[in-house]
Amino acid sequence: DRVIVQDRDAEHPAWSPSGDRIAFATRNGRAGVWITTPDAGYVNFVSAQRAEPAWSPDGRTLALAELPGPDIGYNGDPDRVGDRDTQDDFGTTGRLWFVDAPSAPDASPSASSLPSVDRHLRNATAFAAFWKRMDTLYFRQSAPRHERWNAMRTSYESRALAAGSDGLLEQVLHDMLRERPPLRDAATGHAAVSSAHPVATAAGLEMLRKGANVVVSAVGVSFALGVVEPDASGLGGYGQMLVRMRHMDRPVLIEFMSRAPEEASLANGALMRRGGKTLDGPILVNVPGTLAGMELAWKRYGSRKVTWAEIVAPAVRAAEQGFIVSEGLATTLTTEREHFLKHPGARALFFPSGEPFHAGDTLRNPDLARTLRTIADSGATPFYSGSIAKRIVADLRGQGNAMRAADMARYYAAEREPVSSTYRGYTLYSSAPPASGGATLMSQLGSLEQQAAPRSYTEDAATLHAMIEAWKLVPSIRGRVADPGLWPVQLDAFLSKDSARARWRCFSAQRALTPSDIRGDTLPCAKQGTRVSSASGGKGSESECSDHEASAQDQFCHKTGTTAFAVADADGNIVSATQTLGTWGGNFYVTPGLGFLYNDKLDSYASDPDEYGARLPNARHGSTLAPTIVFHGDGVARRPVLAVAAAGNSWITSAVYSVVTGVLDQHLDAQRAIELPRFLLERPSGDAKGNYAIQIEDGFSPDVLRDLGTLGQAFQRISLPGELRMGYAAVVTVGD
Incomplete structure (x- = not known):
């Protein structure tokens, strides 16, 4: 055996009938189909199509069967439809070409003749x-x-x-x-709670009925979600909460992102495995922040009509008495089975019979009930510096994690200024660094605002084109967004209206932007000499498996597992929150006797100690979290109109972007805004030219997609006809 081609990733090799040539496909570098000889005497480019080649019997023709796009991976979407490939009547894959071989690239291609269909x-x-x-x-x-x-x-x-x-x-x-009718009936009333699970929503409503305010309700929702969605969030996780009470001039952000243990810096070589990547397990745990965040929110802004123990009580009940396993949790357990089964605590909790719980089963978690009772009695203290902390540290440190008692005891949730901007007469507030979701949203809207009279983006090609291009023009977070306690945060590129106008000079209604149009800190497509920020400039601030921009091709990455919720009342008090474990299932590890999964964020930092977002002692990691509150108007006359938060890794950005524009531009109600089909800007690693690809759910007008295809937009459909698959969102709208 010998290597004859090594400058590209080859796949699907096919020998010619005479054995003197090899056809093969590539997915990196210059993607396409190639022909070479056994001695690598030449390598001819045959076609730019990403396809699997096969030879005709006479060796003069190649049949090229189109290959599907990259697998989008599991992202918390419940497995409700089974084998998608057998049900996709209108997929874009499956085309077949015939090309002369050898010949000049793509010379005289002819479409295959298929038998007529009934x-x-x-x-x-x-x-x-x-x-x-x-x-x-x-x-x-x-x-x-x-x-x-x-x-x-x-x-x-x-x-x-x-x-x-x-x-x-x-x-x-x-x-x-x-x-079609709405997929769910929209709920209306003097107050509203929106969450991912009916048990959690009921917990929030229970607080409101007892006279508590929206903050107390939100804290109750948070605790309950940690029980009934244990794969998405909980005591081992982190997040951000945006709070606006009627007496406030502006909302406040409660930040409870996880922190790296002090001994977990990049200099600690004992933490590094598989070239810096560890798939699961106790070594990945950062100091959790969710409980500290909830306690801070309650102490600062919660009403005292309900005690702390009463807030935790619905979660204790659900853990002790059991809850019905959702389709989402059942899918996580099945999909990530090999990771859960590695660890005895997780195996005992989620696979007691050796098989995962199925949707509709009842899951009881008495260990978590006991942990929550301790918290109900004594607050966060036992978790961070008492009996629970001792068990956490003893277990994790004993298995290679760098966690010490001091790391737990020194953790704190912080109040921060939310990121803020305006859009078409509205004022928006969203997540702040170290999360980048708020900055991304403000930049998207800042560019989109340059386009007049937006319409329904599912039905109007011009509007969808503008929304996609505005996303392409978002500045890079690299070198700009990280833990504000350790790096100077630079948000002007995202928030400046002048920067948005300069970037929008790149927009063309006649063609789609490509990465070659957008590079460096001076966009070639903008006016010459204008300094604006692009999506490719600056140093990296996140690892390959960060929440920010994990590649769909990265074998070490799992999609982010997140949950979101919103609570509001008619008096203008409003909360929007996102909390998570990092991936669906977190690190897949449960400390025996405690009953909860941990985050997996130790791997979510830049690997260069000189970069923004490097894994330094006590550094808080980045994320795309984007809990958002929107007001109509400005100054003292403004009033809240919308709270939105979303889950789903990079689909968080997609969901919040679509909901905000759906409510503000299309004037949709909360339910219809949630049901808008999502789209996600991606740059698949298999695309030779690095061109953008747009993953889309079904629901866009076929005419719109065809029109934008002629402009150079490349779409990959990721759901079956009618299916809404990605970007769970919690939305509450507030009327006059």
Whole structure:
């Protein structure tokens, strides 16, 4: 054996029938299909398509079968549909080309001839599958919604059967989705609680009914979520909470991000495994912050009509009496099974029979109930400097973690100024460093504001194009956003209206921006000599597995596991919060007897000690968290109109961006804004030119996608027709 091509990642090799040539595909460098000889006498470029090659019997032609886009990975989306590939009637993959070989690149390609299809049968099958899937996922549980959806079947089925092509059929299904009932009924009242789980929402409402304010309600939600969504957040996690009480001039941000133990700096070589990456386990744990954040919020802004013990009580009940396992938790346990099973504490809690809990099962967690009772009796003190802290440190340090008792005792949650900006007459407040989500949102909106008269981005190509381009023009967080206690934070590039106007000079209504248009601190596409910040400038501030920009191709990365919630009342008191463990399942480790999973953020720092966001002693890590509160107007006359927070790694940015523009620009209610299909800007590592790709959920007009395709926007659909898959959000709107 010998290496004949080593300057690119080769895959899908195919020998010619005569054995004198090898065709192969590449996904990095210049992606495409190539031909070489066994002695590497030449390497010819055959096609720019990302495809798997196969030879014709005479060796004169290559058949190129299009390969699918990169796997988006598990991101907390419940497994409700089974095998997606067998159900995708309108996927963009599956095309076949024939190319002469050898020849000049892409010379005389011809499309394959496929047998004609029974159009009526294909339409009937596709429509029936679409209708049934939507009914099963969203409408069957509600008689009124099911009745409306069933009535729509009659009126749209005849149109679907008459469609003369897949494109026309897809348009019929899209028209049907535009008229469908909401997936859930929007709740209204004097106060509102929005969270990811009914048990947690009930805990928040219980506090409000007892006379507590929105902060107390939010703290109750936080504790309950840590029980019923143990894979997404809890005592071992971290987050940020935005609080606005009626007497405040502006909201305050409570920051409770995790901190690196003092002995866990980059100089500690004992912590490094697999070239710096550890997949799971106790070594990954940073000092948790969630409990400190909740206690600070309660002490500073909570009403005293409900005691601390009463706030924790619903969570204790859920842990002790048990709760129904959700589809999301069941999917996490199945998907991440190999990681959970490595650790006895997690195995005993989530796999007591050797198999994971399934959706609908009852899970009891008496260890967590005991831990929560201790906290209910004595507050956060036992957790950070008492009996619980001793057990945490003894267990983690005994297994290689750098945690000491002093690290736990010195942890504190901090009040910070939220990031703030304006947009079309609204004032927005969002997460602050070390989180970058708020800065990203303000930059997106600052650029989008330059585009007049936005319309529904799912139906209007110009609006969607502008929203995508505004995202491309967001400055890099590298060298700008990190722990403000250790690095000088630089947010002007994100918040300055002058910077937004300068960046928007790059925008073209006729074509999509490419990475070559946006590089360095001086954008080539902007006016010459204008200093503006690009998405590729500055030093790196996050590791490959950070919350910020983890590559979908990175084998060491898991998608971020997060939850979000919002609480508001008619008096203008409002809370928006995001809390998380880092990935779905955190570090997959449970200290025996304590009952909760930990965060995994020790690997979420830059690897160069001179960079922003490096793993220094006591450094708080970065994140894309973006809890947001929006006011209409400015100054003393402004009033709150929206609270939004989201979960889902990079999809946090997508969800908050779509909800904010949906409410402010399209004037949607909270439920319809949540149901807007998401899109996510990505630069897949397999794209040779580094071009942007936009991952999209279904729900965009086929005409819009076709129009933007001609401008150079490249879309990858990641959900089945009608399915909303990514970017869970909690939204509360406040009326006049």
